[in-house]
Amino acid sequence: MNPAVPDLLGEVLQAAAQTLDRATGAPRRLDNLEQLYQQVTVAAEWPTDRPHRYVNRWTILFVAQLRAIERGINKDSDARDGVRAEVLARALLPMIQRDAREALDAKAAMLLERG
Secondary structure: OOOOOOHHHHHHHHHHHHHHHHOOEEEEEEEEHHHHHHHHHHHOOOOOOOOOOOOOOHHHOOOOOOOHHHHHHHOOOHHHHHHHHHHHHHHHHHHHHHHHHHHHHHHHHHHHOOO
């Protein structure tokens, strides 16, 4: 596992907390989510020695939904699209939280093994 995975998932969860608590559509948030989307897309391909990828297609989908929620605030899009994105993001949130916990535990175990 790449040691940067827990930090990246922490950033994802922080962005989720902001967006799911109160989406604003602020340009800075959108830029952050765009960068985060690119980062998780790349991280999903990182080599891993674990049977479970902590950054995976669900992480990519989750960040895409956060991005859709923030984008929907600025546009006259169909309100149903925003609702769908939020429902999907909230459904995925426990999986992302679990992956973040497990990645943090794996990183701690790696550090303990090193000494």
